[in-house]
Amino acid sequence: MYRGMTWERTVPCWLGLLLTLGGCKRASIAAEPTRDESQRVPARRSATPSPGPSTQAPASATASASAAPAPSAPRADSLLLITVDTLRADQSWSGYEGAKTPVLEGLVRRSVLWERAYAVANTTMPSLSSLMMARYPTELPRDECGLPAFWGSETLAEALTGAGIHGAGFHGHPIFAGAFAPSRGFAEWRLVKEALGRKATSGAVTGADIAAEMVQFLRHNPPGRRFFAWAHFVDPHDSYVRHRDFPPGPSPRRGLYDGEVSYTDAQIGKVLAALEETGLGASTAVLVTADHGEAFGEHERFRHGHTLYEEEIRVPLILHVPGLTPARIAEPRSLIDVARTAAELLQVQPPSPWRGVSLLRDLEGPPAPRPVLIDAPPLVTMTGQRAVLQGKDKVWWRGNSAMRLDLARDPAEQSQETLLPGAAPLLEAQRLFQAIPQVPAKPCYRGG
């Protein structure tokens, strides 16, 4: 039996601010477009390496598995990781027409796109720490505010720099400043001055400065030096601001957000252009993703950090590797896999505690199904919640409430099946979490 089920919980605005460094606004509703996910073929490394990330895409964006030569392992000397705060999965390359994103759309045409990629959590630090440490948030030391003590394992940067790869971070979000910033392993950690002392998510525009720092880094990278450069663009996070060159769409809230996304797309374009100008693009992999999505009223909620509906947890996942044939992969995947993917691309041994599976396995043949675990840890303002996706079946629980959603029949998640404690699908989903040890959260860090 399917029936409506609501987990609304009133969260004071100031507590929401504490958790996500955002604001509270009223807004209108924008629907998520439907997407064609019929294409699903493995990518193969092409016989002739492409010049780099800004090279024009081939006529067909879909690889032909049968005609491809025998695959060789994709490799790169360096990695450019671009994460965009609050970037939803539905963008121009998947049929959404509200935001112009020519740079990322072009990158998608020459990349492997995972069409159903999921952040591990629905707020910034749990998600990014999971991405950087290939561990689930609730198994990491942390505090109840989600800020800032999520560092309890060897990070991707530490693994890479331990192998002689130069690590550099470029950031504008306030959580990247201070003693608990996720800077471990980075030789350089550049914070744009506009973000320091201000809340970059409350009106500051930092994308151009972050891009400028990254461009300077690329232009001055010593010959032959391998690097891992990570930029986190934050402008699409609310509060949304109006950009003169990227006017908002008609929807009061999504339209403004779309303008922020278009603005960020242009800033990423500067970085990719610098990669080409310097010649580094021929040996540098580019991975673009996001820490979580954003709700625009699909389920009567706005912003993020509230639910595990698709709009809050589904994100883009784009990987360009020079010489790798573009493809689209429809099998659901988790960002828990990013660290192992990066390590394999750069030929670095991953630390044994890391979870996940290198996404490069998806390029060797038909992608194997495997469950995607969502692990939004309990915070001072909300109960922890978890979900397991297997194909298009989603089981999601919070406390003693649980439900099952059928994304094949109902991609907009407008109806759900209530699951009682002990229900077989719930037990099966919870069993997948039993192998993950739980670490209690500490009280919120109060500074010092």
Ligand SMILES: [Zn+2]
């Ligand atoms: Zn975020």
